[in-house]
Amino acid sequence: MHGEPKYFWLSWPAASQERLFRLALVGTVVATFAVSVGLKLFSGSLEQRIVEAREQYGRVVPIVEEVRALRAKQGDLVDKPVSEAVWAIIDGLGIEEQLTSFRATQLDEGLDAAQVTFKGLPLNRLMDFLRDLRDRASLQTPGCTLTRNPDDPRLADAHFVLAR
Template identity: 55%
Template sequence: MARKHCTYPWTCWPPASQQRLFKFILLGTAGLCFAVFVGATLFTGALGQDIAAEKEQYGLVVPLVREITTLRAAQGDLVQFSPEEAVRRILDDRSLNDYVASLRATRIAEDQDGVQVTLNGLTLIMLTDFLQDVRDRASLQAPEFALTRNPEEPRLADVHLVLAR
């Protein structure tokens, strides 16, 4: 007896079994899509709640950080000096005088004195230490800041900044 060749495994099944198989496949696919949709909805809802909680926590922390920054600035040992004198002392303390291209007093606004500083050939660590001292010890901020790569040595930086209180 010649056996009938089946293209797909289910083609040799009785029609009722084929119908049942395709119903299960259809229901399984629909169930899987529903599960993915519900999972994605629950996941995004949880993310939304997490984001809201993080925003609330950030809102509580921001005033504390501002207060800490204000207190730190008020405790600096160079606050009583002019911006130019404070920067000169920081440069002396950090031994950065060899890197100074220019340093001169300037006026930012009618009632606000400042200092323009250009430093050449600094490493990133030297620059960050200098800026940290400027902020913490002298309570100065940089309304103008330009950082460029040193033309002679690309691994070093040149910086031009204006500092004021």
């Protein structure tokens, strides 16, 4: 072991060693260049994909808003009078127990409306009620009062004026 060369190329002629190191240097430079170019191309395509995704998002958002508006207009209770639509929603959600007042009325503009008051309504049921007013009946809330229930702060007391 004492007489063996430490590296395999040490036993080669000087010209071969020089050629090996020159090729190793050129190979390292070429590999570094190839990796750099590859990373640049990858990051450029990634940036391009991000820009394209932003543009697509910008085109899709108005369409989604339009679909939501159309869906609200196409609910199953849109053709019913306001009072009937509100009753159908209340019955469907099973929140009659929390209903303390229901009165058909008219707004100043001559629009049919309904005034509805709930006491002790859980927030998830309140959100379901509001979603159904929008999606199923296309009703608006020109008047709304929400307060915390004094007996149970986890519940809400609510008064709505509902119209189309």
